Amino acid sequence: MSIDDLARMFASPAIEYRPELRWWLAEGLHTDETLRYEIETAHRLGFGGMEFLAMDEEAIDHSRYGWGSEEWVHDSQIVVEETTKRGMSVSFTSGTNWSNANLPSIDADSPAAAQELDVVVEELRGGERRDGALPRVDLAAEPPAGILPGHRGTIRDQHFVAVVAARVVSGNILDTESLTDLTDEVRDGALAWAAPEGDWKLFVYWMHGTGQTASPSASVNYTVNYVDPDGAQAVIDYWDGVVLTPELRAQIAQNPRAQMYMDSLELTTYGAGGLFWGRTVAEEFRRRRGYDIAPWLPLLTRSVPFMAAGTIYHYEALAEQETTVGKVRFDYVRTLTDLYIENMLRPFAAFLHENGMTLRAEISYGLPFELTRPGPEVDGIETESLEFGSQIDAYRLMSGPAHLFGKQYSSETGATTRNHVLDHRFYDQIIATQLAAGNTKTVLHGWASTAGAEGVTEWPGHEGMWSMFSERFDTRQPASEFYPLWNDAIGRFQAVLRQGRPRIDVGILRTDHFTDNTSGFAFSDGKGGRIPDEDAYGRLWMRDRQNHWWQDLGMQDAGWTYEFFDGSLLMRDDVSFDGQLIQPDGPGYQALIVFQAELDADVAAHLLDWARRGLRVLLVDGTRELKLLTADEHVFHERAAARTPGLDGRDDELAATIAELEALPTVSRIADPAASVQAMRRLGVVGRAEFVDDDRNVLTHLREDGDLLHVYLYHFLYETGRPTTVEIALPGSGAAHRLDAWSGGIRPHRGTRSDGVRTIVSVELEPGETALITLDRSAAASDSSAVAPTPVLEIDQWRMSVQSWDAGELQVISEDRGLGYESREVRPGTTVTTLDGGTGALRAWRHLEGVGPEVSGVGEYTARFTLDAIEGGARYVLRLGSTSGGLGSVRVNGGEARGFDTSFPAVEVTDDLRVGENEVVVRVSSSLNNRLLARGYYDALPDVFAQMVGDPTLTQRTDVHDYGLIGPVRLVRE
Template identity: 60%
Template sequence: MTTPADLKRALLDPPIESRPEVRWWLAAACHTDATLRNEIETAHSLGFGGMEFLAMPEANIDLPRYGWGSEEWLHDSKLIVEETTKRGMSVSFTSGANWSNANLPTIDPEHPAAAKELDYERDVPRIDLKALFRKGEDHPFDKPAEVKGQSLVAVVAARIANKDGEGNAISLYPETIDLSKDVAGEALEWTAPGGHNGDRDRGEWRLFYFWMHGTGQTAQPSSSVNYTVNYMDPDGCEALIDYWKRVVFTPDLLRTLSQNDRAQMYMDSLELTCHGAGGLFWGHTVEAEFKKRRGYSVIPYLPFLVRVTRMMACDSTFTYEPSTSGTSGETAIDKVRFDIVSTFTDLYIENMLRPFRAFLNSVNVKLRSEISYGLPFELSRPGTEVDGVETESLEFASQIDAYRLLAGVAHLFGKQYSSETGATTRNFMLNQQFYDQIINTQLAVGCTKTVLHGWASMAGAEGTQWPGHEGMWPMFSERFDYRQPGSEFYGLWCKALGRTQHVLRQGKPRIDVGILRTDHATDNLIGFATRREDGTRISDEEAYGKMWMRNRENHWWQDLGMQDAGWTYEFFDGQLLRDPRVKMEGAMVQPEGPGYQALIIYQSALNPDVAKHVLGWARAGLRVLLVHNTSEVKYLAENKFFHYPTAASRTQGLDGRDAELANTIEELLKLPNAAEIRHQAETVEALRRLGVRGRAEFEGPNQSVVSHLREDGQRSYLYLYHFLYENGEPTDLRVSLEDEGAIHRIDTQAGSITLHRASRAREGRTTLDVGLSPGETALFMLDRAVDPRSLQPAILSAHTAAKLSEWDLTVESWDAGDIEVITEDRGLGYVSTEHKPRAAITKIQVGKVTSLLPWSALPQVGPGVSGTGEYRTRFTLDSLQPDARHILDLGSTCGGLGSVSVNGSAPRGFDTSAPKVDVTDLVKEGQNEVVVRVSSSLNNRLLARGYYDGEQHPLMKALGEWRSQEEKNPF
């Protein structure tokens, strides 16, 4: 439990472990030791708390010398670990070259440890691998290597039910025939049924030959061909551990790692690829493991499992659907499809995450992972097997309900919940406020670690142009490094964010309601659903700032009643409730964690054992609500949604237990603390009737604010966020908190904590009043150890002491400067060379301005300037009123970072959405001098230089983002 003294010290100077971290894109291992040291020292001096490093592709380099796995890469990795550890920073490896999918140079596609897929051919026995992988050569970002071997898994006969207009089968009768045992070598003799069973055996049959072969997926930059490991079979993780143990984790490196308690392995989104028509990952253990876990063979159902996936699992289409003419096949096939994903999830957990984490922990390294991303896995269950659960802003955009999907498992099991933040479809264009709003959204659901995406200002190869080496291509990321004009203020910004993250890590989260769901193939492409109906692109700032949650639309739990009441909720797979680490006491789920006061069930399918578990807890007092007639997103880019007419109306898998589930639900609804409703909009009132009251509920609905609550012994911490930053109005809010105590407001910009003047206690609760501007956040502490009635604070009225109307302006304009050439000879027979573009900064003396116009409207500056503006002015205070607060209100800084200095004081930062600075301790009677410095993005200058006019990376083409000549700069 944090003491008041501890809190004050942390607010004054937040500990390094609470500060934001950065993802560091290295140009493979092309960097000198001097550059690596300088980059780490610079990141540390700017206030960042750690660095996650990975190798990115670089054109025209000697891969055996500089690729991932080379001597240079191992040397650089060791140096990075040493230098970050010296400074108390965290350090994160990634689990392979390029993305997080683990890749190894010690295997080939035929090796048992290599990734495998289940492919099929119709009516012809073998896969033409040469033709298949020649076709894959055109893939823009995953060019597979040659695959030679294949092994027969099964042969299944299915009768065609329907064809499309071109004669292709689109649906099959669900009663298939497994012919696998009839195959001799590669020969099969079989005669289709001839009518002895009536019409059901007549018609056209099709033979499906299922083969397993390697995916051939490789990743660059690698010192040799680097193949993706198998996530299904244990062989993949065994080979992965063996490689890291033998090659990377040398005795010297292990000694350094033992001194860094925040060393991590980071597993990014699982961008694994199948190239064949089957579209299914596979392994030599899958068939047997499925039968052992599900109780039946998957083989007869394989024709209904093959699918086409364009990018991620949510963007999948099953090739064949079951005929529904007079059969129950559709429901049965849905259940089988659920069972295969459940099995894949089990194998991912047991064969990859669990052993890999155990190995890493044995060498003092934690496993942080974007669990399940992109693949057909359940989303939340794997979170039990990692040390940190990570989400990201690119795939979930800025939508709060998406971040709630992973919050449940993180909070139930006490995991660090973090986010990779800053990836968008554009670089250098968006202001700091845009990214602050993403971070604010994530904090509101319990993320307490921000990993900025990313840092790439290290030296690049020859040909690199200003502003510098891209690392993560000219897209999909902002740059949070010293080539940004705003980097001058990163120290203030990192401190402010570090204070917030530190406070929100204290104690335990308190979430009012837990919602059961199974996130199979969750839509993680929300951030790409940015096109209008006519096909034109919606800019990031419009999508993030005005659509979806900013338009008060949630994609999963669509009713906003709980959110508007100030109640908190989050999602998780119901199977997690059966984990022995999850308890129910005092009518709360996990009292030492989120402490859910009630559970909601809304999806049609429910695990019967979970239902029995919930019934047992309900008999012990837990409140349970079934909500019927609901919908949630399936794939937003194509406007696809799931619809659930009746909650818990069938089991999830093909287990034959539907009647048992129905009996369990019938017993549940007989209890006085369980209920069902027909409309989602009735949720709040139904829960109130069951006795639920929000721990920090709003007195009257508020449609602009979301909250997050932590409890730490005698103190609670409340985070409030006005999320309508583009299309909202200022709002006044009254919050009613559990228990009586004194309310203090924490100023994360100044690092101070003061008694909140607008609060009172009554009837066992404490209320606070606060006004919030659009985009603004506020952080409060309720101290139960202090009787609020003993404090009697004075109420201060707001008034204008002075208007600052005349400023002297100087603009520091950033542009391309000289290119620094850096060389290194490590005595290995070659010299490494780096080219590092530098910025040239020119001062423009604008002089006196009386209205703070955009730079483009000032003739001395113009539209092509990016950089930093310094505004100076003086004002006079006739007198200082006792106990008065003096707030410098800047109105707007166009979303840019900046600082304020009064009478020569050290600079102070401000909220980019509500740029107000408390200067009470800085002003004096008589004349005062104010200096305001504000930064812009590099967008103006880069547009003027034609930076965005060139051809984009082919990945954008793959995503359908090519722009016509008329749309070169639509942003």
């Protein structure tokens, strides 16, 4: 692509680059009129696609409208037709808590249903003999309350798996040398056995369905088995024979961006064993790992209160046996990952491809599966801002496989627990963080029609994803007026950052079966208080300069980029090393870091082979990484690559390989992570977009597209930082351009110099501000000095008014499709009242006489100013100061509306100015917080975080927010 091609693409980004929406439908209740209205509205506002799912709606007949009903099938057809007609993408949604991930064609006892390994424990003293039937699981017992949604249905069958005896050392400590598999001694369900000397426990294991179900659906739908082949086949059979009607297939065939989206793996077990299981697990474990799993089951037995990261083992080993037990535990979850890949992802993806769809998935996390190994099996890898707290290191966890294998990397974006509370800048900062990690597809969480069921739908509208989770990027928001401008800007960023290939400096080998995806719920202040999301995101963790997994910030501060992946991915046939770079046509890693104590022997041998050919490898001892943020638990790695992770007997082989590796000139070992950058510099690594001097405020992401280099910059300390000027050294010589995502314009960048080898680009950034620079290496270098802005004037007198939003009349929408019943929904209207804010200096709405603290909506500010002259060739920029985080627009002299960055709201107005009198109109939106607070909305709104930690009585707490244009507003010449 040439710079001229880039300019054309950037001016008007195609629809596939626009943000997409997660659409929460009120089951199948919505009328055809509503469905068409919502899709047309989303398209008009500039969104690029709809990912739809059925959410539980109160006060309706689930058998008529739930997933699997005729109404739901009909609505699905309408959604696909209408999105396809407009060139929008369309995604069906699959996930444990959305019923279309589960099946009415199976029951809990089917092998296609999710299975667990449960346990009943007997206690025996030395010499005590037991003789008789083995105890069975009480399937009728009430399961313990869980945090995840869904519930357990009816389970009837249980299948004997194993019985194991273990000597108790003390408490929950077992002697591993005493583990005795007694399974072969069971006759007709009975066991005769005498305990040797000591205290013993007898563990009796039974497999049965988890019984997990989800609502809403037309019938009871059970979650499917993700590890045995029966599960995927049942899903394929159901979709092939029931869901994908000829009409739906025809529509899908016309949409080149039809997808299946696999949402969070929120599967759960309810029994005392806590182990995911299946009919093939034991056999596959033996075949793959070379030993039997049965004797080790007592030390695998666990509880998982929420997600896999919180796994609590019921029994532990003696200190000298802990390493062995850790290896067995690793082998179990490695086997589960193998089966998830081979028995679910591969066949399901193949089926979708045959039917004109791709597979986008939130792979692995939430379950004990390795996080990155499934990456090559899907078409798109998705993460989310909610569970990971929008942390840059969390996004790096999954960007590795995305970039290694050229997968679209996307994120479910914007979910928090602060519905309607937060300003728009908060969400812009989430998107900015994602872009810095190479995430270039934003799927907003989410969209809901304001229309919903009668009797339960109130203003501001049908909630969709429950009222506990935000946000709704739909027409209930005052900011929706400005969504077309906003979507243009995000679309431009995403368009440029999908061009060419990512260039990542360093790959970090990291294996993770228990990824902490609960960071986004770590809101306790340690004193029983609740930290608001906005404070945690804006001031803690990465904004307190504390990354979670690679905790040294040296590479980040140097402008180097890095990301994580499991080392086994390097051994795939579609990954190459050319003597300098790994995956040269992809991320092009210049070096690898090994820091975990465990390293697979085959991976080590692979590294040795590549290192002999020139690969640079750094082994880093003394590292620490996050295990579970909510419990402040970390893992310390005293020595990198000290042992193999599994019970394979290859520790000595690994040690020999590592010794050979360390003897090579391209390999180094260091004892302090803080010395990583210096050590890699000694190995010859130079960051492709490194900073001339370290900068503690800025994140970058680099794309290379032929002669064009695109570098994205983000000042991530948006609440705690100060303005910064960073100098970036880019490889090659050429002309630098500044890309303005809000106007779609490209201009020469002032502030560059070249040394003939690299181009040094200087960029000033305010806290929270982003920038996009393109270096055209096909053009001659043109050094230029940065120009300090010259103040022209300050506008301090404004005529102010506020369009106040409040509840209006309910509109009834009915539909009779000739099926013997009428569907009815109501759409709450919004009353907009214009309030006079007077004339004078800028201040927050709550301080304006005639407006006050109970108002949400859109403010309009009008002012006039006089220019005696306009300097030719100069740029004139209107700097708005603060808009209280609100999205908005600027018009000068009746020109086109121009949007702005909510962190640094500045708009170029050169073409609209004239000598003499000028008029400027600024419009700024708010959230609905102040109006809903005044209406008592939050008084009964549960705090989802409090519910998770056991206090269902706590409601959301929020205060009156400052809204509107605060300023100061200055016109500057650049």
